[in-house]
Amino acid sequence: MKQQQQIGKHGQDLAAAALRQLGIEMVEQIGTPVHLIPVGNKHDPNFKVIWGEKVSGDHRGILPGGRSVLAETKTILDRNLRWSDLREHQPERLGEHARHGGLSLLVWVHHTGVHVMRFPVLGFGPGESIPPEFAMAVASVTRQDIEGMIYDDQEKELAE
Numbered sequence: 001m002k003q004q005q006q007i008g009k010h011g012q013d014l015a016a017a018a019l020r021q022l023g024i025e026m027v028e029q030i031g032t033p034v035h036l037i038p039v040g041n042k043h044d045p046n047f048k049v050i051w052g053e054k055v056s057g058d059h060r061g062i063l064p065g066g067r068s069v070l071a072e073t074k075t076i077l078d079r080n081l082r083w084s085d086l087r088e089h090q091p092e093r094l095g096e097h098a099r100h101g102g103l104s105l106l107v108w109v110h111h112t113g114v115h116v117m118r119f120p121v122l123g124f125g126p127g128e129s130i131p132p133e134f135a136m137a138v139a140s141v142t143r144q145d146i147e148g149m150i151y152d153d154q155e156k157e158l159a160e
Contacts, residue, residue, distance in 0.1 A: 011075025011109035016059055018107065018114040022143060023150050024061040024069050031055070056093040058107075063146070065153025068102040070094060072119075075109040080129040094119045103149070105142070108135055115139040 012029060019027045032055055040046035061069040072094055074085050083091075094104040104119040108130070115135035122138075124130055130138075 007077070008075050012058060012073055014109050014114050015071065015073040015107040015116075018116055019059060019061055019069070019071060019105070022116060022146050023064065024146070025064060027059055027061040027069075029059055030057060054087075054089050056097065057090070057104075063103065063153065064150055065156065067149065067153075068097070068100075069105065070097040070102055071105040071107050071116075073107040073109065077109070077111045080131050081108045081110070081135065082129045083124060083126050091120075103146070110135070112136070116142055118142040118145060 016027050016029065035050040036047040037050060038045065039048045057070040058073040059069075059071040061071070063069060070093070072086070072090050074081055076085060094106065098104040098119060106117045106119045106121060108115045108117065110132055112132040113136070115132070115138070117130075117135060117138040118141075121130065
């Protein structure tokens with residue numbers, strides 16, 4: 001495995017742990033579908049990789065009250081998070097998920113920490129970037145939002 005892939009894998013693991021720490025349940029990684037087409041013979045077993053449909057995010061989960069959670073993770077250790085770090089379909093999918101009532105999250109793994117931010121992030125769009133200090137502030141508000149959602153769901157459950 002290449003070093004960049006190892007860093008990305010470690011970032012995915014850190015992101016999943018951060019999501020669980022926030023109270024998100026059933027956190028699971030969303031795998032990108034692939035098809036392996038044999039192009040060699042039994043003495044030279046090579047395969048051609050055909051990538052399937054683009055996935056909506058890196059992780060999915062659920063809040064205790066049943067709300068769907070979709071998270072996209074970016075592991076960029078040494079600079080600001082740039083809008084251009086997101087693939088074209090990723091903001092669209094996160095936004096669509098949020099419009100349908102889900103909780104969409106952008107998780108940035110940086111050398112300053114793991115920053116879990118509710119998407120869309122105010123002021124973050126094409127041509128923009130997020131410095132770590134801003135990400136920390138947004139992550140703090142996101143943590144409070146999630147705690148409030150869990151509390152509200154628990155209150156509703158008790159009332160029933």
